[in-house]
Amino acid sequence: xxxxxxxxxxxxxxxxxxxxxxxxxxxxxxxxxxxxxxxxxxxxxxxxxxxxxxxxxxxxxxxxxxxxxxxxxxxxxxxxxxxxxxxxxxxxxxxxxxxxxxxxxxxxxxxxxxxxxxxxxxxxxxxxxxxxxxxxxxxxxxxxxxxxxxxxxxxxxxxxxxxxxxxxxxxxxxxxxxxxxxxxxxxxxxxxxxxxxxxxxxxxxxxxxxxxxxxxxxxxxxxxxxxxxxxxxxxxxxxxxxxxxxxxxxxxxxxxxxxxxxxxxxxxxxxxxxxxxxxxxxxxxxxxxxxxxx
Amino acid sequence: xxxxxxxxxxxxxxxxxxxxxxxxxxxxxxxxxxxxxxxxxxxxxxxxxxxxxxxxxxxxxxxxxxxxxxxxxxxxxxxxxxxxxxxxxxxxxxxxxxxxxxxxxxxxxxxxxxxxxxxxxxxxxxxxxxxxxxxxxxxxxxxxxxxxxxxxxxxxxxxxxxxxxxxxxxxxxxxxxxxxxxxxxxxxxxxxxxxxxxxxxxxxxxxxxxxxxxxxxxxxxxxxxxxxxxxxxxxxxxxxxxxxxxxxxxxxxxxxxxxxxxxxxxxxxxxxxxxxxxxxxxxxxxxxxxxxxxxxxxxxxxxxxxxxxxxxxxxxxxxxxxxxxxxxxxxxxxxxxxxxxxxxxxxxxxxxxxxxxxxxxxxxxxxxxxxxxxxxxxxxxxxxxxxxxxxxxxxxxxxxxxxx
Numbered sequence: 054x055x056x057x058x059x060x061x062x063x064x065x066x067x068x069x070x071x072x073x074x075x076x077x078x079x080x081x082x083x084x085x086x087x088x089x090x091x092x093x094x095x096x097x098x099x100x101x102x103x104x105x106x107x108x109x110x111x112x113x114x115x116x117x118x119x120x121x122x123x124x125x126x127x128x129x130x131x132x133x134x135x136x137x138x139x140x141x142x143x144x145x146x147x148x149x150x151x152x153x154x155x156x157x158x159x160x161x162x163x164x165x166x167x168x169x170x171x172x173x174x175x176x177x178x179x180x181x182x183x184x185x186x187x188x189x190x191x192x193x194x195x196x197x198x199x200x201x202x203x204x205x206x207x208x209x210x211x212x213x214x215x216x217x218x219x220x221x222x223x224x225x226x227x228x229x230x231x232x233x234x235x236x237x238x239x240x241x242x243x244x245x246x247x248x249x250x251x252x253x254x255x256x257x258x259x260x261x262x263x264x265x266x267x268x269x270x271x272x273x274x275x276x277x278x279x280x281x282x283x284x285x286x287x288x289x290x291x292x293x294x295x296x297x298x299x300x301x302x303x304x305x306x307x308x309x310x311x312x313x314x315x316x317x318x319x320x321x322x323x324x325x326x327x328x329x330x331x332x333x334x335x336x337x338x339x340x341x342x343x344x345x346x347x
Numbered sequence: 348x349x350x351x352x353x354x355x356x357x358x359x360x361x362x363x364x365x366x367x368x369x370x371x372x373x374x375x376x377x378x379x380x381x382x383x384x385x386x387x388x389x390x391x392x393x394x395x396x397x398x399x400x401x402x403x404x405x406x407x408x409x410x411x412x413x414x415x416x417x418x419x420x421x422x423x424x425x426x427x428x429x430x431x432x433x434x435x436x437x438x439x440x441x442x443x444x445x446x447x448x449x450x451x452x453x454x455x456x457x458x459x460x461x462x463x464x465x466x467x468x469x470x471x472x473x474x475x476x477x478x479x480x481x482x483x484x485x486x487x488x489x490x491x492x493x494x495x496x497x498x499x500x501x502x503x504x505x506x507x508x509x510x511x512x513x514x515x516x517x518x519x520x521x522x523x524x525x526x527x528x529x530x531x532x533x534x535x536x537x538x539x540x541x542x543x544x545x546x547x548x549x550x551x552x553x554x555x556x557x558x559x560x561x562x563x564x565x566x567x568x569x570x571x572x573x574x575x576x577x578x579x580x581x582x583x584x585x586x587x588x589x590x591x592x593x594x595x596x597x598x599x600x601x602x603x604x605x606x607x608x609x610x611x612x613x614x615x616x617x618x619x620x621x622x623x624x625x626x627x628x629x630x631x632x633x634x635x636x637x638x639x640x641x642x643x644x645x646x647x648x649x650x651x652x653x654x655x656x657x658x659x660x661x662x663x664x665x666x667x668x669x670x671x672x673x674x675x676x677x678x679x680x681x682x683x684x685x686x687x688x689x690x691x692x693x694x695x696x697x698x699x700x701x702x703x704x705x706x707x708x709x710x711x712x713x714x715x716x717x718x719x720x721x722x723x724x725x726x727x728x729x730x731x732x733x734x735x736x737x738x739x740x741x742x743x744x745x746x747x748x749x750x751x
Contacts, residue, residue: 063567070559168387175648177392177612178583183591190593196563197593271591272556273583273612277389281556316560321523323560324552 059317066196067313073202075309076209077264081282082289082301083213084260087220090296091233091253094144094155099286100279101166102258105132106265107274108170111181121184121270128266129259136258140251163280170276178275205267212263213302216256220298229253288331294344304342372673374445377418380406380661381446383433383461384476385453386425389554389579392608394453394476397646397654399423402450404641405661415669422446426457433457434464441468447674448473448664451657455479455526465490469676473664475656478578478604479529480739483703487746490676492683494704495656496626498526499739501603502533504624504732508710509572509601510543518570519548520561520585522577527553530603531576538574546570553577558585559592566594578604583613590617606651610725615716622712627652627692628726631709634691649723659692660704695734701746708737 055061081103088096109128113119119127139162147154183201190199220226232239232246240246265279272278289308293300308327315323322329334342382402384394399421406419422440426433433452440446441464449465452458453476462482465472472491474482478501482493510517517538521527527550535545546568549561562585565573573589575582582602589595602609605623629639629649638658642650667682668674688696688706696706711726719725741749 060567063563066563067560070557070563073559074557171387171391175392175608175612176387176389176580177608178580179612180587180614180617182616190591199591199593201591202559271588273580273587275580277580278556281554313560317564320549320551320561320564324555 057318062195063317067317068310069193069196069198071310071313072306073206073309074312075306076206076213077268077282077305078286078289078309079213079302079305080209080260080264080267081286082293082305083216083298084257084264085286085290086293086296086298086301087216087260088254088257089290090298091229092144092250093148093152093233094159094254095152096254096257097156097160097283098139098163098166099159099258099261100281100283101163102132102136102261102279103265103268103282104170104274104276104279105135105166106262107181107269107272107278108174108265109262110266110269111179111274114181115179121266125263125266129262132262132265133255133259137251137255140254144254145247145251163283167276167280174276176276178273178278181269181274183270201270205271208267209264212260216260217298217302285327288327292327292331292334292341294341297341297343297345300341300343372675373417373668374447374674376416377420377445378665378668378674379420379422379440379444379446380664381437381440381444381449382421382423382451382657383426383436383449383457384423384451385428386423388428390428390453390476392612392648393579393606393651394451394653394657397642397648397650398451398453398475398657400646401642401650401654401658402661405658405665409662409665413666413669415665417668419665426452426454428454428457430456430460434460437461437464438468441465441470447471447668450661450664451475451653452477453653455482458482459486462486462488462491471664471676471679473660475660476653479526480533481529483701483739484745487701487748489702489748490680491702492660492680492698492704493702494660495652496624496708497703497738498530498533498604500626500708500732500737501624502530502537503737504708504710505601505603505622506534506537506574507541508730509599509622510538510541514572514599514601515543516570517543517545517572517574518565518568519545519574519576520558520565521548521550522553522555522581523550524553526578527576531574534574534576534603548576551577551581554579554581556580556584558588561585562589562592562594566592566598570598572599572601574601574603576603579609583609586613586621587617596620606653607649607723607725608651610713611648611723615714615719615725618713619715620713622710622729624732625652625709625711625726626706627655628709628711628728629655630724630726631728638691643723655692659688659690659696662690663688697734699741701741701744701749703738705734705738707734708732 106128110124113124187201190197232249236246293304315326384398385391386395424436437449448471450473452474455477458474458477466488474493475495478498480499519531521531549564551561602623610618667679671678671682684698693706698704710730712729
């Protein structure tokens with residue numbers, strides 16, 4: 054059987070691959086959306102923080118024998134803590150200024166982080182093995198599905214929806230949303246708003262690092278892995294609607310699928326299809342698919 | 348007594364004249380070598396700082412062994428893989444800083460740009476990193492030497508050997524830019540010429556990080572061999588993901604351009620069994636080991652073929668300057684072309700009229716993890732490809748300098 058001239062098995066497998074990549078986009082764009090939605094910072098260091106998450110996992114294993122499962126927890130904590138330090142010492146000075154200052158600062162930080170890792174570990178990257186428990190794959194009939202990729206989808210979706218739940222449905226989330234809408238009143242109610250903001254940035258960064266650990270066994274762990282991805286992720290955030298939590302998750306998954314299908318029908322365009330969609334969305338709905346109209 | 352005095356005076360005068368003559372022949376009595384390379388980007392592990400080190404080693408060895416009467420200096424710069432930066436820097440070096448030769452030049456676009464400046468300003472250009480064959484065909488000129496390898500030799504090594512060993516059906520995964528397309532074209536020709544068949548190819552954007560879609564297309568083609576017409580991170584990610592999706596070992600991968608640094612970063616578990624073609628392997632014999640260990644002591648990595656070629660080409664150039672007694676480009680080029688090259692890097696080396704340095708190449712197979720006995724013990728040398736067979740024959744050359 055064929056779908057648009059492509060064997061259905063190949064078609065099905067590409068959809069699945071698209072979903073897997075989409076879950077990476079979702080988790081990264083979620084972090085960006087939280088940071089933008091609640092702090093108004095365009096976090097250009099997100100790619101570098103994703104890369105650092107992967108490197109923490111690699112260093113932990115290669116130098117200290119710390120396994121993948123521990124790294125999955127350890128890397129977000131360490132890189133998130135670094136995020137907290139950055140927020141306290143640098144970003145917090147910029148909130149009164151235009152978004153652009155935050156963008157420039159985080160862009161500069163991204164270049165510095167990349168440079169340091171390149172200097173220490175070279176450019177070719179390091180290999181990180183798939184953890185023993187998740188090695189191998191299953192034959193789905195239409196494709197061979199590596200177990201690890203399946204795990205990535207499950208883990209990414211669980212973290213995405215957990216985060217959505219926390220922000221939209223819990224008291225902490227309500228404080229967060231209120232704190233960004235009207236900090237004076239929330240402060241007057243006895244809630245420590247600067248602490249909330251610091252926590253939010255740290256959490257967004259930790260999400261990037263978590264995605265980095267998930268990515269380590271799939272891609273070579275290299276200083277450039279983040280910068281290759283970050284532009285696409287930004288496009289996802291813009292398409293979904295800057296700052297929209299659900300928007301970033303759904304568009305992340307959706308664009309993964311679109312990209313996957315483009316790779317079958319016209320592979321040369323697969324790197325630009327996301328931007329093509331971004332242009333159309335910006336023309337038709339400037340606030341993004343899920344954004345509130347401004 | 349009188350006689351003896353006069354004789355001494357004549358000798359002294361003659362020596363002064365000779366020495367003075369030599370001075371006058373070498374501008375500023377200094378030979379200046381400019382290393383233009385990728386110091387921080389995609390190719391910095393395979394060329395970059397290691398190539399700068401190799402150049403310095405060549406200069407130090409030359410001074411120690413040949414005791415020249417002239418000075419040798421080195422300058423280096425990062426061309427960031429951009430043709431405009433490379434040509435601006437080369438022009439500045441040649442015009443204002445008295446640089447006699449621009450060398451290394453990984454990335455074909457930077458190499459072609461600097462070759463033009465070299466021709467215009469009549470300075471020697473020695474290339475080790477770039478791979479594309481137009482350098483010694485359509486774009487060739489009489490001041491340039493392409494030293495280490497090229498896409499023809501790579502295709503001719505790996506694709507030929509793999510096809511002859513029974514890998515008859517091929518599918519290419521090709522980086523969608525000039526280099527990848529050239530490599531696919533050269534390799535397809537070799538596959539077909541050796542009785543194989545190309546079932547198809549997919550052009551992936553450059554750079555790409557996720558290859559799963561493309562690999563599944565390669566898998567669906569049913570080809571025995573998946574030829575990787577890409578380089579660097581694209582190649583290493585494709586290899587890693589091929590193993591993940593269970594594509595290898597059912598179908599085999601052929602890395603059409605891979606360096607020792609790529610195998611090192613992938614690890615043997617992921618790259619074992621692959622064939623690749625190289626101009627140099629550090630662990631080939633006592634000579635290569637001796638030099639490579641000196642390199643390793645400083646760089647903490649074993650040299651790639653580009654870095655070893657860089658040493659060899661710079662040393663060959665300096666010896667030619669000394670032998671010719673001048674840094675005049677035409678005379679040095681003539682000297683370099685007429686002197687055969689036999690050192691730890693090149694066996695049976697010769698620079699042809701099209702600027703191609705031909706030398707023996709090696710078809711190697713990556714070892715299994717349990718076959719590797721010590722650090723950087725990565726390759727079995729399966730076949731030595733003689734200089735005359737490894738490179739495009741002059742009869743097929745499209746270089747205007749080649750008289751037909």
